[in-house]
Amino acid sequence: MLQHLVDRNPQVPSDQLVGQLTPPAMFDDVSFASYIPDPAEPSQTEAVRAAEKFASGLGDKKGKRGLFGRKSKTATGSGLYLDGGFGVGKTHLLASIYHAAPSPKAFGTFVELTHVVGALGFNNAVEQLSGHSVLCIDEFELDDPGDTMLISRLLTELSAQGVSIVATSNTLPGQLGEGRFAAQDFLREIRSLSSIFQAIRVDGPDYRHRDLPPAPDPVTSDRLHELAEATDGASLDEFDALCDHLAKLHPSRYKKLVEGVSAVFIDGVHAARDQAVALRLVVLADRLYDAGVPVTVAGARLDEIFTEEMLAGGYRKKYLRATSRLLALSRFSVASAG
Structure with a gap:
């Protein structure tokens, strides 16, 4: 029977918002082994190696130095940032890290994450995500000052509680926010975010x-x-x-x-x-x-x-x-x- 999206009014209980942060179905079966690097793009092979190494350390946080270079009683999370153009397999690698990580874990686009935090409230979102081994963020972007402050606070809080962060984007961390708003007014937050990640470039044409x-x-x-x-x-x-x-x-x-x-x-x-x-x-x-x-x-x-x-x-x-x-x-x- 033919249906109409305008007739649908879906409801998502707040306690299910974090639970639905999983990779899209098309990435259910991906792995590092199933990523086929383009021989003409050596950065893709390097990205696979970096992603595998990152994933291998997610199960053991003891003695780890945190994202911000500090040591604390509670081991802080590590961070990886995969930068590249459209369709070079960054999401494939991100989902592979998710599949290799111990539960609980979360995977969502940057936009999904900001929406979930907005729907749950900041403190509730931190509480629900703080026990995760890794937070995978696809298409990381900063479109306005509110998002800059929100995500900066969120990642700082989660990192301090041992959550590792891996993100993909089409913009290098130090350039987040450029062209969208007065970045100089939020430079401290942007620099704080860029310090979270080890940046890895992934080059190639859109598959x-x-x-x-x-x-x-x-x-x-x-x-x-x-x-x-x-x-x-x-x-x-x-x-x-x-x-x-x-x-x-x-x-x-x-x-x-x-x-x-x-x-x-x-x-x-x-x-x-x-x-x-x-x-x-x-x-x-x-x-x-x-x-x-x-x-x-x-x-x-x-x-x-x-x-x-x-x-x-x-x-x-x-x-x-x-x-x-x-x-x-x-x-x-x-x-x-x-």
């Missing part, structure tokens, strides 16, 4: 788009409805109505919003009308990509959702990542239909 054609053209509205009706478990929504619905849901609920949906069909797609809408679409794109849900659209192409003005601003990398993922899902949709 999602190697030797692939451009984004698939949108289908007609009539064809979209026909395909949606013929797909078991699919959802069909009008773009503006979906954007309005997303505004009513806390982003921590987007994962549940698309849970169990086999394919997403969206009619009337056009460029996002403002930054707030665009950023919600980024979170939705991440959750759809995590779940491997094919996306088919009518209207504008998926690489036209974020305007040139948006792509020239401080959230450029966020929008480019979302576009990369949406295009991968749209090609998946074409392949599935074929």
Whole structure:
């Protein structure tokens, strides 16, 4: 039976928010051994070695020097930072570290983590995460002063309680926050964060788009409805109505919003009308990509959702990542239909 995302109002109990911080299903079976380094990119081989070494030390914290170079009665956590472009396998390595770590452990995107902390409250979040062996943060980014202060405090607290931190990002730690806000006003916090991590570079082209054609053209509205009706478990929504619905849901609920949906069909797609809408679409794109849900659209192409003005601003990398993922899902949709 055809469903509509706008009719869904998922609820996530607060005591389940940390529990749902696990790798996307597509990374359930990954390991260091299954990461195939590009022979033309030696940094990828070095990154695998660094990640394996980091993971091997997660079970034993005795006598370890902390992230900030201090010794304490309670051993502090270590930190690893994997930096590189889109689609070079950083998330694969991050998930491999998660799988190799002893429980309890947590894995989430930077955005997911900020949403969980916001929903739980800072002290409650620290309490629930403090017993973990490792916190894995995918797509680490600092988009505003509030996030800078929040994550700086969170990682400092967790590190002091023995939690190790591993993160991936497209920006080196010392450059976090550049182009998004007055970074000089928060330089102390940014430097504190960069001191947490040993930075490892991972180079290479985006595997999602190697030797692939451009984004698939949108289908007609009539064809979209026909395909949606013929797909078991699919959802069909009008773009503006979906954007309005997303505004009513806390982003921590987007994962549940698309849970169990086999394919997403969206009619009337056009460029996002403002930054707030665009950023919600980024979170939705991440959750759809995590779940491997094919996306088919009518209207504008998926690489036209974020305007040139948006792509020239401080959230450029966020929008480019979302576009990369949406295009991968749209090609998946074409392949599935074929």
